[in-house]
Amino acid sequence: MAKLVVLYKTPADPAAFDAHYAATHIPLARKIPGLTRYEISTGPVATPQGPSPYHLAAVLSFDSFDALRAGLGSPEGRAAAEDVGNFAQAGADLLLFDTKDV
Known part of the structure; x- marks a missing residue:
């Protein structure tokens, strides 16, 4: 299995980012041939130390x-x-x- 992880940095206008991502980007990305799973973060993207510079994380899975x-x-x-x-x-x-599974 192969993964594409996209870490989106915090935008100036999070509401506009979220609206475009949900209405436009997700439908576009879901059409990518070979995509087997598409996950996105919910809530804050944090580190063990606290806040991160990221607004959203997306994980796209493929068979290879x-x-x-x-x-x-x-x-x-x-x-x-x-x-x-x-x-x-x-x-x-x-x-x-x-x-790989371990």
């Missing part, structure tokens, strides 16, 4: 790293990536990796 790369490279993946600039002006950190 190849499926993840193919999904992101697809027209649907590119559309979702291009949409990030429409609502995440504070920026986002992306992490891509394979996983």
Whole structure:
């Protein structure tokens, strides 16, 4: 299994971010080929020490790293990536990796 973790930094207008994310970005991202699971954080994104610089965390799962790369490279993946600039002006950190059960 492979994961894409997106950590969205806290925006100047969290309500506008949330509205766009829910109404526009989630529907775009759910169309990415190969996507098997899509999870987002609820409530504050914290660290063990307290608040973090992140507003929202998203975890997208794929069957393999190849499926993840193919999904992101697809027209649907590119559309979702291009949409990030429409609502995440504070920026986002992306992490891509394979996983295994231990």
